[in-house]
Amino acid sequence: xxxxxxxxxxxxxxxxxxxxxxxxxxxxxxxxxxxxxxxxxxxxxxxxxxxxxxxxxxxxxxxxxxxxxxxxxxxxxxxxxxxxxxxxxxxxxxxxxxxxxxxxxxxxxxxxxxxxxxxxxxxxxxxxxxxxxxxxxxxxxxxxxxxxxxxxxxxxxxxxxxxxxxxxxxxxxxxxxxxxxxxxxxxxxxxxxxxxxxxxxxxxxxxxxxxxxxxxxxxxxxxxxxxxxxxxxxxxxxxxxxxxxxxxxxxxxxxxxxxxxxxxxxxxxxxxxxxxxxxxxxxxxxx
Amino acid sequence: xxxxxxxxxxxxxxxxxxxxxxxxxxxxxxxxxxxxxxxxxxxxxxxxxxxxxxxxxxxxxxxxxxxxxxxxxxxxxxxxxxxxxxxxxxxxxxxxxxxxxxxxxxxxxxxxxxxxxxxxxxxxxxxxxxxxxxxxxxxxxxxxxxxxxxxxxxxxxxxxxxxxxxxxxxxxxxxxxxxxxxxxxxxxxxxxxxxxxxxxxxxxxxxxxxxxxxxxxxxxxxxxxxxxxxxxxxxxxxxxxxxxxxxxxxxxxxxxxxxxxxxxxxxxxxxxxxxxxxxxxxxxxxxxxxxxxxxxxxxxxxxxxxxxxxxxxxxxxxxxxxxxxxx
Numbered sequence: 001x002x003x004x005x006x007x008x009x010x011x012x013x014x015x016x017x018x019x020x021x022x023x024x025x026x027x028x029x030x031x032x033x034x035x036x037x038x039x040x041x042x043x044x045x046x047x048x049x050x051x052x053x054x055x056x057x058x059x060x061x062x063x064x065x066x067x068x069x070x071x072x073x074x075x076x077x078x079x080x081x082x083x084x085x086x087x088x089x090x091x092x093x094x095x096x097x098x099x100x101x102x103x104x105x106x107x108x109x110x111x112x113x114x115x116x117x118x119x120x121x122x123x124x125x126x127x128x129x130x131x132x133x134x135x136x137x138x139x140x141x142x143x144x145x146x147x148x149x150x151x152x153x154x155x156x157x158x159x160x161x162x163x164x165x166x167x168x169x170x171x172x173x174x175x176x177x178x179x180x181x182x183x184x185x186x187x188x189x190x191x192x193x194x195x196x197x198x199x200x201x202x203x204x205x206x207x208x209x210x211x212x213x214x215x216x217x218x219x220x221x222x223x224x225x226x227x228x229x230x231x232x233x234x235x236x237x238x239x240x241x242x243x244x245x246x247x248x249x250x251x252x253x254x255x256x257x258x259x260x261x262x263x264x265x266x267x268x269x270x271x272x273x274x275x276x277x278x279x280x281x282x283x284x285x286x287x
Numbered sequence: 288x289x290x291x292x293x294x295x296x297x298x299x300x301x302x303x304x305x306x307x308x309x310x311x312x313x314x315x316x317x318x319x320x321x322x323x324x325x326x327x328x329x330x331x332x333x334x335x336x337x338x339x340x341x342x343x344x345x346x347x348x349x350x351x352x353x354x355x356x357x358x359x360x361x362x363x364x365x366x367x368x369x370x371x372x373x374x375x376x377x378x379x380x381x382x383x384x385x386x387x388x389x390x391x392x393x394x395x396x397x398x399x400x401x402x403x404x405x406x407x408x409x410x411x412x413x414x415x416x417x418x419x420x421x422x423x424x425x426x427x428x429x430x431x432x433x434x435x436x437x438x439x440x441x442x443x444x445x446x447x448x449x450x451x452x453x454x455x456x457x458x459x460x461x462x463x464x465x466x467x468x469x470x471x472x473x474x475x476x477x478x479x480x481x482x483x484x485x486x487x488x489x490x491x492x493x494x495x496x497x498x499x500x501x502x503x504x505x506x507x508x509x510x511x512x513x514x515x516x517x518x519x520x521x522x523x524x525x526x527x528x529x530x531x532x533x534x535x536x537x538x539x540x541x542x543x544x545x546x547x548x549x550x551x552x553x554x555x556x557x558x559x560x561x562x563x564x565x566x567x568x569x570x571x572x573x574x575x576x577x578x579x580x581x582x583x584x585x586x587x588x589x590x591x592x593x594x595x596x597x598x599x600x601x602x603x604x605x606x607x608x609x610x611x612x613x614x
Contacts, residue, residue, distance in 0.1 A: 037400055088585055094346065097400055098541065099584045101534055106577025112570040226404060265415040271408040275401055276393045 007135045009252045015141045015210075017248020018148035022203040024225035024232075024240045025155060026196035032235030033172045033192045036091050039100030040081060041200050042222030043107040048074050048204030049213045050111070053120050063125050071201040078197030079190055104218075111215035119212030144206045151202065155195070156237065164191060172235065223267070224251070230274050307455060311448050321447040325519060327559045328454035329512050332461045333532075334539040334551035336508035339465050340501045341540055342474070344481040345395075347502070348533045349406035350509045352413035353383040355528035357510025358517035362433050363423060365518075372436035372518060379514035380507040387506030388499070395498045410533055418525040429524020433517050450519050457515055461508050466548050468504065477501055531573060538580045544590025553591050 023041060030038050048070045055066035085103065089095045126139040159165040170178040171188045179185050207217060228247055232239025250270070254263040307324075315321060337350050360382040361375035394405050417424040424430070435442040441449050468474050476497050479487045484494050517523045535558075543554020558579070562572040587594050 085581065085585065093400055094403070095584065097403060098346065098537065099581055102538065102577045102580030102584070104577070105531065105534060105573050106581065109570040109574035109577065113574065230401075230404070261415070261419045265412065265419055268408045268412040268415060272393075272405055272412060275397055275405040275408070 004135055005256070007133050009256050010249065011132060011135065011137055011141070012256075013249035013252030014245060015145050015248070016251060017245040018145050018152075019203055019206055019210075020221060020224045020228055020248060021241055021244030022148050022151060022199050022206070023221050024228040024244055025152065025237060026199040026203075027225055028229050028232075028235055028237065028240050029155075029199075030192055030196045031229070033168055034086075034091055034189055036086060036093055036096040037100070038078075038081070038193075038196065039097055039222075040104050040107065041196075041225070042218030042220075043104050043111070044074050044077065044197055044200040044218070045204030045207060045221055046111055046215060046218035047077070047107070048201035049122075049208030049217060050115055050120075052205045052208050053122055053213045057120070057122050067202070067205055070205060071198045074197045074201035074204075075194045078193040078200075082189060082193040108215055108218065115215055117214065119214040121212060122208045124209065140209060144210060147202070147206065151199065152241065155199070159237070164188075168192060223271075227267070227271050227274065230271065304459065308452075311451055318445075318447050321451050323559060323563045325447065325450055325454045326563070327556050328458040329516050329519075330536070330539060330555035330559050331458050331552050332508055332512035332515070333536045334543070334555040335462050335465050335548075336505040336512070337536050338540050338545070338548070338551040339469060339474075339477070340505040341545060342469065342481055343477045343498050343501050344484070345498060345502070346403050346537060347406040347505065348403055348530065348537070349390075349408075349410035349413075350505065350536055351528040351530070351532040352406075352410035353387060353506040353509035354513035354516070354532070355413050355417065355523070355525075356383040356386055357513035358523045358528070359417060359424060359513075360510070361514040362430055362517050362523060365434055366430065366432075367423070372434075376511065376514060380510045383510035383513075384503050384507040387503045391499045391502035391506075395495050395502065407530060407533070410528075410530060414525040414528060425524065427525055429522060429526070431522050433521045433523070435518055435521065444521065454515060454519075457511060461511065462548075462552065465504070465508070469548055473497065473500065535576060538576050542579060542583045542587075542590055544592035544594075546589060547592055547596075550590050550592045557591065 023045060027038055027041050030036065051070040051073055052066055055061045055069055056063055061069075081100075081103070085099060086096050089099060124138075124140045126143040128139040129136050130139060130142055131137070132142075159169060167178065167183045168188055168191065170181070170183055171185060175185055178188075203221065204218075207221065211217070224247060225244075228240055228243040231247065232241075232243035251263065251267070254266050258266070311321060315324065333350060333354065337347060340347050357379040361372070361379040364370040364375045364378065365372055390409060394402060394409070397405050418427045420426070435444065436449075436453065469477070476487070476492055479492065480494055480497060488494050513528070516527075539554040539558055540551045541554070542558060543552065544550030558576070561575060561579075562568060565571075565575070583590065589597070
């Protein structure tokens with residue numbers, strides 16, 4: 001293994017890991033505050049990538065405007081799910097998971113029916129190359145990495161410093177006490193869903209820029225973010241960041257050195273292993 | 288959790304079974320209808336076995352994995368080693384059951400959503416391993432030309448009647464065994480674990496042992512369903528026994544109703560008809576099933592059987608709140 005290849009694999013792994021972190025942060029935020037698992041997250045990234053494809057690639061809209069519109073659309077979808085699908089079930093974690101699994105499979109099949117199986121491509125917005133440690137890296141990947149880091153830091157500051165962020169953390173710690181102190185639980189739930197689904201929408205747009213846009217594209221990031229959350233612990237943001245980078249690196253190394261099929265097996269074996277060794281993750285809550 | 292099976296109900300069940308056994312001779316002669324009933328048999332076997340596990344509050348998404356192991360066992364034995372099919376049927380149940388003992392031992396410790404994820408990972412892991420090794424397992428292309436059961440003169444691909452009777456017998460045996468288990472002491476214990484495993488533990492129930500028993504029994508019958516599937520379709524591949532197959536099994540149970548044994552059977556029977564009659568296959572079937580699952584959970588939380596019990600047959604009325612798969 002040459003040094004060049006090693007650096008290349010590290011960089012690919014870190015970029016993938018950052019995208020996974022973005023998706024995982026949405027799931028972990030929703031779980032932390034509401035104690036439910038949003039299984040539709042993967043399909044949200046898929047829908048966002050398709051909306052980016054149509055708005056930006058087919059209708060030649062401005063990139064920022066297209067991204068904004070996709071984020072708004074996916075956030076509205078998130079609020080719809082929160083209000084009309086998860087709330088009537090009383091946020092019971094297992095029932096929500098089952099209904100979300102049904103909704104996810106329905107959305108994925110709708111994607112197959114509407115968009116067809118042909119993979120699409122979104123043209124790059126950031127052309128060019130830079131060199132990192134003597135290894136060529138496309139501007140696109142560098143920009144994706146920067147966006148991911150920026151959003152993660154912004155989310156962290158939002159949660160720590162703003163009033164809304166503080167009320168979200170209050171609900172996370174004890175929702176009844178927060179309600180007594182005047183925090184509107186319903187409003188916080190809606191905001192959490194908007195933030196989580198916006199992160200999924202941005203991640204979908206970024207994945208669509210780097211890879212092919214197709215109806216099955218949501219499955220793998222979802223699975224990877226579950227693994228991130230399980231390693232890092234449900235509801236823990238620093239845990240998700242550490243685990244995301246670790247998983248991205250593992251992913252990149254196994255895929256390059258052992259091939260895609262073995263990486264598939266190793267991925268699931270790792271998931272089982274983590275669950276069996278430490279069911280509640282390394283920093284997380286007990287359910 | 289009262290199973291109000293009176294003599295009235297028993298009489299109808301007996302009549303239905305007799306009808307189904309005589310039916311291919313007089314009524315159902317069209318091969319298409321026979322095919323639908325055969326599909327129903329497979330789905331009922333799957334959902335009934337998973338129901339037993341679901342009564343403990345564990346939702347397994349790895350049932351397709353056990354089905355695949357069973358199908359692969361009998362396929363390899365029959366095709367590669369030339370063993371007779373009738374010897375392989377019990378083996379196709381025993382091998383997944385043996386696999387499920389260590390897997391179950393590890394998975395049972397995990398509760399709720401994490402159990403759901405670990406069993407899902409197990410199902411995908413089975414697929415991945417069978418897809419990786421091309422020499423015995425056929426890789427992603429799967430195994431074709433699986434020989435039908437003996438005698439070959441009777442079980443031909445065009446003649447569905449013997450397959451119908453085989454499926455009917457297997458399904459009845461599966462249902463009878465699971466029904467007896469669910470009505471026995473073990474079944475009552477499983478329900479008590481669903482209500483509250485801590486409470487059950489506190490009165491001296493060995494919760495892990497009973498959960499493991501349910502897991503192994505579910506794995507056994509999933510394997511049997513798998514071998515029947517393999518020898519009926521003569522083809523298995525990792526693309527057949529996917530996560531969607533396990534999810535479908537869950538959908539049958541939820542739509543039929545979790546609260547009584549008739550739930551999974553009714554759910555599997557009704558939902559097998561839906562795609563076949565609307566000619567909806569592949570993605571259209573998954574779209575319909577996904578929507579049906581969402582709408583059932585929102586609007587008919589106790590499933591078809593619960594709805595009939597509440598609205599249509601006050602005779603069969605049972606006590607119970609909204610369907611909660613577990614708490």
